[in-house]
Amino acid sequence: MYTKNINTHLTEIKDYFKAAISIDCVIFGFDENELKVLLIESDLKEYKGKWSLLGDIVHPDEDLETAAYRVLRERTGLEDVFMEQVQAFGGLNRHPAGRVVTIAYYSLVNIQHAELKTHHNELHWHAVKDIRQMAFDHKDILDTCYQRLQHKVLDQPVGFNLLPKKFSLRDLQNLYEAILDVKLDRRNFRKKFFAMDYLIDLNEEEQDVRHRPARLYKFNQDKYNLQHKKSLGF
16 A cells, blocks of 8 residues: 655645635624625725725634634624624635635624724725625625525524614514515514514613604524424424
8 A cells, every 4th residue: 555754745735735715704784774794995906996895814823713703803893793604715816916715704793882993994884785896706705695694584583683682673674674685564574573482572662763662672592592402303
């Protein structure tokens, strides 16, 4: 049986190490009844005037998820947030500096809790529906993560991560309409959520609003976790 030592192996594959791995985070938020994404102005002359996702090269001493949370924490000040890996993007010419394979994550944050930290270029929330062009292949990454989110909210109640702890049914419906880009029937929407029994009536109403104050609710995470475990047979 033929064997080879590590030095021989490294010599054979040395060209395959001439590439970098990066993280790109699609950070979604919800504000003014719009689904938004946090973008930064590109600092590369090749993409002057265009916006890009928040990302960075993965450091030699960190794994992918650690790098993703680092990017999120450094730019928003948030740590304990929903985040999910989506897929890799490895187009040959996706980065002008050379071969860079990026791993896309999307996260859901409450905009009111985020404390944006700008270094040297602009950082802003943008309405997802208004974005047409971006730097690199970031529009493709954004679209892919947006599609993942649309499928996710139909299967799991992840959308509550975008809302404050106390919300009205109007807020909840506006959120789902913004994510799914559809107009939902008010009666059917509320009937569906009450049937799932994941909402806790706080016996409170909205304050300082121009319209008729609505009742406030919160998501029953403990009850959802228990029912989800039962559905998995635990």
